[in-house]
Amino acid sequence: MSNRPSKSSVGTVAMRWHGDRLDLLDQRRLPAEEHWIVADGASAVAQCITDMVVRGAPAIGISAAYGVALAARHAGGGDWQAEIRQAIRVLAASRPTAVNLFWALKRMEQVFHSCHSLNDATDRLAVEAVRLHEEDLAANLAMAGHALDVMRPDNPIAVLTHCNTGALATGGYGTALGVIRRLHEESLLDRVYADETRPWLQGSRLTAWELTRDEIPVTLNVDGAAAAILAAGKVKWIVVGADRITANGDVANKIGTYNLAVLARHHKVGFMVVAPSSTVDMSLASGQEIPIEERDGSELLELRGMPLAPVGVPVFNPVFDVTPAGLIDAIVTEKGAVRNPDLTGMRALFT
Ligand code: MRU
Numbered sequence: 001m002s003n004r005p006s007k008s009s010v011g012t013v014a015m016r017w018h019g020d021r022l023d024l025l026d027q028r029r030l031p032a033e034e035h036w037i038v039a040d041g042a043s044a045v046a047q048c049i050t051d052m053v054v055r056g057a058p059a060i061g062i063s064a065a066y067g068v069a070l071a072a073r074h075a076g077g078g079d080w081q082a083e084i085r086q087a088i089r090v091l092a093a094s095r096p097t098a099v100n101l102f103w104a105l106k107r108m109e110q111v112f113h114s115c116h117s118l119n120d121a122t123d124r125l126a127v128e129a130v131r132l133h134e135e136d137l138a139a140n141l142a143m144a145g146h147a148l149d150v151m152r153p154d155n156p157i158a159v160l161t162h163c164n165t166g167a168l169a170t171g172g173y174g175t176a177l178g179v180i181r182r183l184h185e186e187s188l189l190d191r192v193y194a195d196e197t198r199p200w201l202q203g204s205r206l207t208a209w210e211l212t213r214d215e216i217p218v219t220l221n222v223d224g225a226a227a228a229i230l231a232a233g234k235v236k237w238i239v240v241g242a243d244r245i246t247a248n249g250d251v252a253n254k255i256g257t258y259n260l261a262v263l264a265r266h267h268k269v270g271f272m273v274v275a276p277s278s279t280v281d282m283s284l285a286s287g288q289e290i291p292i293e294e295r296d297g298s299e300l301l302e303l304r305g306m307p308l309a310p311v312g313v314p315v316f317n318p319v320f321d322v323t324p325a326g327l328i329d330a331i332v333t334e335k336g337a338v339r340n341p342d343l344t345g346m347r348a349l350f351t
Contacts, residue, residue, distance in 0.1 A: 056169020249341025250287030
């Protein structure tokens with residue numbers, strides 16, 4: 001199997017690094033328009049993460065790394081170390097669930113601690129952020145190969161996916177969507193069913209957009225249609241990403257992922273989680289310990305100013321859920337696959 005995508009296979013990037021600024025494609029405005037936001041410092045990057053200009057666990061981590069590099073680049077020259085430490089604190093507070101954010105900041109912090117001058121920090125933190133970005137892309141390419149080894153389809157198959165795990169969410173190829181790209185490149189993909197992904201619509205606004213641009217066959221469905229699609233026998237695998245994977249193999253991912261895992265088990269369809277090892281958090285014993293972000297109720301109450309619900313109705317808006325390891329057939333990372341994940345299998349690959 002080829003290890004690299006053809007250049008034309010990925011028509012999308014989420015961010016562009018310019019040394020003194022980070023340009024972020026404003027994912028809130030897709031697919032209506034491709035508008036780039038210039039982030040010229042760590043606080044601006046943190047605000048872009050909080051506001052979902054950039055989202056998706058790996059892309060959040062990579063942007064935060066560039067945010068630290070920007071903090072060094074623009075440090076005043078006085079107590080530059082205090083300025084960088086403060087930037088790391090601000091970035092760490094931007095979103096709580098995706099562990100890639102904290103993983104990336106830790107890596108940047110390790111480099112920062114070994115820097116002896118502001119010039120040194122400016123150079124080395126930028127190099128480290130670029131390295132982290134490149135490593136994520138390489139990890140995406142490797143995990144796609146491992147995933148196909150697990151699936152081993154003889155004929156083109158249909159898959160169902162949730163949220164957006166593509167170039168927009170990563171260093172450039174995608175995790176679950178990278179697997180889908182690879183199936184397509186190997187002529188083993190019949191079709192992708194893309195869950196709309198309420199309430200933020202990552203599936204319809206981002207996944208369907210990415211796949212359409214790259215001419216990969218996609219059919220959009222409301223989240224509630226997944227059971228009917230599976231019941232019709234149309235799908236062989238459900239393939240999703242992850243925001244945090246704990247030591248026992250539990251997986252936090254976009255709200256609605258757990259529903260899909262239950263459906264997959266009922267319909268005897270494979271359920272695969274694809275993520276870089278930077279998403280694995282061996283310090284947490286189980287998914288119950290993962291902080292689950294809840295976002296503003298307005299995401300359910302209105303759509304671009306139009307009311308969708310009666311004024312004042314209480315809203316519960318957790319944006320991630322936890323799928324128990326027992327419902328997962330394989331967790332695939334760049335290091336390989338853990339089949340039927342549990343503590344033993346996870347430890348074998350990640351310690
Ligand atoms: O709220 P989001 O859009 O950041 O949530 C994204 C997801 O849940 C993705 O599935 C996950 O981060 C994996 S992205 C490769």
